[in-house]
Amino acid sequence: MWRTLILSRWNPLFADLPVESIIHAHQQDYYRALAESNAEGASTLFVEFVLGVIREALMSSTEQATEQGTEQAGEQVLNLVARMGEGDYSAKSLMALIRLSHRPTFLYDYLHPAVVGRWLELTRPETPTSRKQGYRLTRSGRQLVLELRQRDGGRA
Structure with missing residues (x-):
């Protein structure tokens, strides 16, 4: 939830992104990226994972907004x-x-x-x-x- 809070304070458009839901759906990958980053002593893999999740959330949200179109x-x-x-x-x-x-x-x-x-x-x-x-x-x-x-x- 802190990711959404930080991102939404930076840009309000991030407030409605389902980042946590996507992380939950990729929970094994999340923990793997966290463990590998910890083992390497660098956060690069974890940051790349989180950015990928944010990208996926943005893509998903954009597709939904496009589908809903004028009706919404x-x-x-x-x-x-x-x-x-x-x-x-x-x-x-x-x-x-x-x-x-x-x-x-x-x-x-x-x-x-x-x-x-x-x-x-x-x-x-x-x-x-x-x-x-x-x-x-x-x-x-x-x-x-x-x-x-x-x-x-x-x-x-």
């Missing part, structure tokens, strides 16, 4: 993504784009679900709480915009 996106997320174009946006400019002035509503109902759903990405992922943080459409977000425009006859 709430109306607020659809509204936000549909109004965006190419380029970077500040949180303030996104709020103006959807004509919303209540910041907590924007953060919890629009922005956070769009980032977790991987339709938006942070422009400064290394500093997620930066006051200069920006947001842009991901490849999945651009695909969602195309689907919305096709569904609505080009009006989205």
Whole structure:
């Protein structure tokens, strides 16, 4: 659980990754990597194992997000993504784009679900709480915009 805590503090997108579940599924490999690293007196094998697990969790999560697609996106997320174009946006400019002035509503109902759903990405992922943080459409977000425009006859 500490891995998820540390990673999610670095980047909130890691909060929902099932790292522990994947480690549990590869428990023998986990203990083998730990024992071999301990025997060698270097953590390289263990770090490589953990990075592989994180990679697997990211791949699994990306596949699930892609499969769930438009159905999982709430109306607020659809509204936000549909109004965006190419380029970077500040949180303030996104709020103006959807004509919303209540910041907590924007953060919890629009922005956070769009980032977790991987339709938006942070422009400064290394500093997620930066006051200069920006947001842009991901490849999945651009695909969602195309689907919305096709569904609505080009009006989205």
